[in-house]
Amino acid sequence: MKHIYIPASAVALAAAVLFTACARGGGDAENVPPASQTESEQVTGSETATVPDKPTAELYCGLLDGIDEEKVAHGAEYRYNEDSKSWDEVYSIDNVSVVYDTAYNKLAIEYMDSVSEVPWAVQHNESGAGMRIGLVDLTMDRQDELVLEVYDRERSLYFVYDLKNGRDLSPHYCEDASDIASAYFYPEYAKELGVAVNESFANVGMAGIYTDGGGLKVDYLCSRRDNLGEISKSIVKNKMLSLQMYMPVIYGTYWNCDFDVRFDGNGCHISNVEAENGFLKYSxxxxxxxxxxxxxxxxxxxxxxxxxxxxxxxxxxxxxxxxxxxxxxxxxxxxxxxxxxxxxxxxxxxxxxxxxxxxxxxxxxxxxxxxxxxxxxxxxxxxFENVPLSVNAELIESVPGLIKEALTGRREIIFNGESIQSVEDIVSSATGRKLREDTFSVVDFDADGFNEVVMYDEPSYIFHTDGERVYVYAIPYRGLTDIKIDGTWNSSGGASEYYYKRFAGFTDTEMLGETYLHIHGDTYWDGDYYSEEGQANELTEEQANAVMAEHSDVKTGIYRYSKHYFEGKTFAELFGENRMPDMPTFADITKLEYDNPELGKELAYEYDEQNDRWYAAFKYGDVILRRIDSVSTELEYQGRKYFFDKGWTIELDGTLSGMDIDMRDVTGDGVPELILSTYNGKHIDECSSVSIFDLAEWKDITPYYAVESVMSLWVDDIAEIEQQIIDYGTADDYVKIVPNPDGSMPLDFLGGSVQKTTAELSQDGELTVTYMECGGEGQRSICFRYVYDGEAGAYIYKDMDVTDNAEGAEQQ
Incomplete structure (x- = not known):
């Protein structure tokens, strides 16, 4: 039974308002429980106590959709409560007010001479949340009912009060007047809705899937959308509620239950109940x-x-x-x-x-x-053009024996002009990382009868033999793409620079290439446009097409790499026995820095039988991070998976690289977030990164990402930031920030021979990104700060400052 309470402050008006104490099943005064506070208990201090300062936070309550703001008087204000010596919040429309007693956390309806307490809740106006109020004749008795819509991102609650008869007609109530998440359906309604949901699952052999403690809690409720995809406005137009109770897909067992709520003098009634589960919806x-x-x-x-x-x-x-x-x-x-x-x-x-x-x-x-x-x-x-292909016997046999020995660590190689003992000792001078063996191609660049092997990575590596020694050449990112079967290839210098190249020779330290066609913007050249004057001639589009036609346009195959392909066994021995590839070994530095059973951290390789390869798996409790390739990472947590195609790059090997995983609550919701910290101490550019994943909301909340070691930030106004850096005026470098196509800001605009980017997460959850130049005269350092916004559910840009590293000066 649902009761209407009379607060102690209204005792003097008891005779006038007794009729408002009607319960859901009747107006028996014996059903009215005693007030939770007596008048004497409510008064604290002396009668001349100092009035507390009036709150400064602005109150707001709009009108229900469909009501003309200019024709209805409404407002929100603070009112001093003499009894509780505090400020109440008052939300009014015409001669009706909803009063929230902040001292005792309760709500009352004031109308005419009556004051009636109701089990509703308020919601202050903020991002994605607030209140709307209106007067609508829902019972069709020629007198309006008071309707208060209270909403946040998960639910929209509609409270209805019959002013004529002093009755609360709402289908739900709140246990806490300050928290709409404490909302429950009254049992008679919840039972009918729960039965409908379970019947829908029974049709697909999954009866009883919806329990939720009896189905009373209002976790997810919204106005139903019509056939045009627009939110229904029927509360004003059709004098009823069209609602949808649902379970979000993020919780797996998706369902929704649509129903209408109508009102009359006897209360509210639900009808047209239709439940649908994922099988029906997605089919x-x-x-x-x-x-x-x-x-x-x-x-x-x-x-x-x-x-x-x-x-x-x-x-x-x-x-x-x-x-x-x-x-x-x-x-x-x-x-x-x-x-x-x-x-x-x-x-x-x-x-x-x-x-x-x-x-x-x-x-x-x-x-x-x-x-x-x-x-x-x-x-x-x-x-599917670049999908890795399955190897075959012909491909394996086409790899020179000396290169096979080099790939499996059985022969020394010449790298950067110096002899090193094993392929496992290759470390890129640009990235500080070891060679990562993901995919490869076989092609004869110099047409000498000895094929080369291209190992794709960042950078990529070419293995070449002259019949006596094996040479390895590092090719920068974008420097070797779309290799053709005739040994030609493409490279890119950015969005408007595209090169067609052919082999020009091998030396002890590099593979030389010659540009035979350069597409510069919308122009064509028979050589490198940026070469010395007179070295390249402009071509028409027809001439450029003729040059391209002189070379093959058939790309060489790209294959999934496994070291055991080149260990000396025949193809039948390798695949006839369905032999698993050898498990890789971790660099000592990686094992030392991450693998720590005492902290619940485990580092292991997992074999993917379907793709015939091993994945590095970093485990921490229920969390598993798998390194899919050099740029992609997969998160698994309690049966759910999330794929990162950028930003969450795991630094696996190398004395200059590493990573760590932590779990810490930085959003304040009581659930720890997953925090991935990585560092890459390059010889040229240094970078450290902190990535944050909200496990409760199942989303990446990191306000930046890194591609090719360039970090890109989400900020408010790139032009304003650019001007602040220019105005600082301590360096002679020209500053021009060119936004990425997705609107983010790349940190690649400072001068200096060396640039560094670091990210740090403080104990109080503030995220700081520092971008600095470590060469040139100015040596500026720019610090960008982010804070977590609970309303937005994301890290948002806060501010920045510029510091001159040399002078230690600072400008906000």
Whole structure:
């Protein structure tokens, strides 16, 4: 039974307001419990006690959608409460007020001469949260009811009060007047909704999946959307509520329950209850068209719904997980080393097809089509052109024996003109990292009959032999792309610089290349545009096409690398026995710095049988971070997985590199966040990074990312930051910040021969990024600060300052 309470401050008005103490089932005064505070207990101190300062925080309560602001008087203000010696919050519309007693944390309705306490809650206006108020005749008795909408990011609560009869008609109540998260449905309504949800799962053999302590808690509730995808405004227009109770996909067992709430003189009544679970919802999105379409099904595994599309040689698996649902793609049973993220819940339709563009019987790309409600379909594609291929006997035999010995550490090599004992001793002077063996190609650059082997990494490495010795050459990132079967290749100098190159010779220290075509912006040149005057001539587009036609456009194959391919065994010995590749070994520095069982930290390799490779796995309690490749990382936590394609790069080997994992609550929600700290002490550029993942909300909250060792920040105003740095005026370098296409700010604009970027997370959760130049005259250091904003659920840019390293001066 639901009661209406009369506060002690209204005892003198008891005779006038007794009729307002009607309970849900009647107005018996005996059902009214005693007030929680007596009048004497409420008064503290002397009658002449100093009035406390009036709060300065602005109060606000808007009108319900559909009510004209100019025609209805409403407002919010503070009012001093003599009894409690505190300031109440008063939210009014016409002659009705909702009063929040801040001292005793309770709400009351003031109307005419009556004061009635109600089990509602208030929500102050902030990002994604607030209140709206209105007067609407919901009972159709020609007198308006008071309606208070209280909402945050998870729920929208509608409280309804019958002013004529002094009754609370709301379908739910709050246990704490200051916290709408304490909301519960009244049992008679919750039971009906819970039964509908369980019946929907019973149809797919999963009866009783919804329990939630009886189904009373209002965790997720919103206004239902109509067929146009717009939020229903029926509370004002249709004199009823159209609501949806749901369980978000991030909790795996997705369902929603739609229902209407109508009101009359006897109370509120729910109707048109319809429940839908993930099987029903997501099966409606599957669309198959044409002979190349993949067949789609909905599956449920490990507590999550999945969309699975299957074809002859392609399979697509999408783990439903909110706006960033990861899509895994498998080609001939092998996982493609690239994940996409789809906003599946927003789509009306989703279809996939496997396309064979050249008609050779091999799938060239995966095409998917999405359609949002009331919009035209859109299409995207994933090319399988650079998907690592499976090795074969011919490929293995085509690698010279001396290079095989070098790749397996059985022969010394010449690297940077110096002899080193093993391939495991190769350390890049640019990155400070050892060679990472992910993928490789075999091509004969110099056409001497001895193939070279290209190991793709950052940088990439070319293994060459003259028949007596093995030379290894490091090629910078972007310096060796799209290698063709005739030994030509491409390189890039940025978005508007594209080079076509051919082999020009080997030395003891480098492989030489010659530019035979340079696309500079929208112009074409028969050599390097930046070479000395007269060395390159401009070409027409037709002439440039003719030059390209003189060379092959067929790319050499890229293969998944494993050292055991070159150990001297035959192909049959390698694969006939289904032999697992050898487990790699960690560098001593990596094991020393991370592997610590006493702290619950474990470092191990995990074998991926499907892809025939080992992954480095860093474990800390329930958290596992897997290094997929040099730029990609996978997080696994309590059965859920998250794929990072940038920013969360794990520094695995090398005396100048390392990483660590920690768990600490920096958001203040009581749940520790995952914190990844990495450092890369390069000879040229040094970089340390701190990445933060909110496990409770299942999202990356790091306000920056790093690609190719360049950190890019999310800031408010790049132009303003640029001007602040220019105004500092202690260096003679020209400063021009060019934003990334995604709007972030790359930290690559300072001068100096050496640049460093560091990130630090303080004990109080403030995140600081410092970008400095360590060469030149100015040697500026710029510090960017971020703080966590609970309302936004993210780290937000706070401020910056500039310091001159040489003089120690500082400017805010």
């Amino acid at each position: 409606k999105k599957i669309q198959m068209q044409g002979e190349n379409s993949l067949e789609g099904t909905v599956e449920y595994e490990n507590g999550h719904f999945c969309l699975v599309y299957t074809g002859e040689d392609v399979e697509v698996k999408i783990l439903i997980d909110g706006k960033n649902s990861p899509m895994e793609v498998y080609l001939d049973g092998k996982k493609v080393e690239r994940d996409e993220f789809l906003n599946v819940d927003a789509y009306e339709l989703l279809s996939f097809s496997a396309e064979d563009d050249d008609g050779d019987g091999v799938t060239d790309k995966l095409v998917w089509t999405t359609k949002y409600p009331n919009q035209k379909p859109g299409g995207w594609a994933m090319s």
